[in-house]
Amino acid sequence: MKNIIKYILIAITTLSFACNNTQKNSDEAVEVGSDDTAVMAKVDAPAVADTTTKISVGDQEEAHINYADSIDFEKYEVGPQKRVANAPIDWTSYPEAKDFKTRITEAYKDNEVNFGGYYVTSIFGCGASCIMGFMVDVRDGKIYDLPLGEENSCLFAEDRALYNWMSRLFIAGVCKENVDAKKVYYKAYLWHEDKKEFEKVDESAFLKK
Structure with a gap:
């Protein structure tokens, strides 16, 4: 035991x-x-998340392209302009614009001159792949169409409504024929101050060499 x-x-x-x-x-x-x-x-x-935005093309990755960098806005520069107080909006100059009175009024009140030396733009959606807009001349309050809308929309848009305060050049869209296309084309317009209208301009006239 x-x-x-x-x-x-x-x-x-x-x-x-x-x-x-x-x-x-x-x-x-x-x-x-x-x-x-x-x-x-x-x-x-x-793993730390990669926050870099990239576009995948097959097995390769490439950075997003800033198309505005390749556009020569300065070629159509209006030069320094004397700052004037915003004139009241002249709704009689474009009666149909009253359908968008709230949007135009808010943009005109809140934004500085941002196109062609004397104009304040108001741009908003009008359906899938579509934007539309107007601009108001701060000198007399008159309203003008921007070259947007259905006729200037594109299904495969890389960028839209590119412009700045000191230039008369307005890029309505940077487009592709299809989602896999490598080449883009431009829907571009030049504002003629004397005629008070936009005219189409070819990309050869504004793309930087």
């Missing part, structure tokens, strides 16, 4: 030692660093 009890005690002691040793080794595997800071070892940190 004494021998049996002796063997049992030896077995219990051996098992207890093995458990303690396993726990110690486990602790050493999961605790790294100093200052009592415990971190999990062998656990991969979450």
Whole structure:
């Protein structure tokens, strides 16, 4: 009987030692660093998200193209203009524009001159792949159409309504024939101040060499 009890005690002691040793080794595997800071070892940190916007083309990736950089707006610069207070909007100059009175009024009130030296634009959606808009002359409040709408929309548009305050050049759209097309074409217009109208202009006249 004494021998049996002796063997049992030896077995219990051996098992207890093995458990303690396993726990110690486990602790050493999961605790790294100093200052009592415990971190999990062998656990991969979450990957940092790549926030760079890229366009995938087959197996290649290329950066988004800023088409405005290739357009020579300065070629049609109007030069520095004397700042004048906004004249009241002349709704009689374009009675149909009253259908969009709220949009035009808000843009005219909130925006600075942003096209052709003297005009404030108001641009908004008119359906899928379509935008439309007007511009108001701050000198006399007269309203004019911008060359947008259905006739100047394109299903595969890379960019739309490119213009700036000091130029008479207005790019209605940068378009592609289909989603996979590499080449783009431009729907572009030039504002003639004396005629008070837009005329089409070919891309060869404004693309930088």
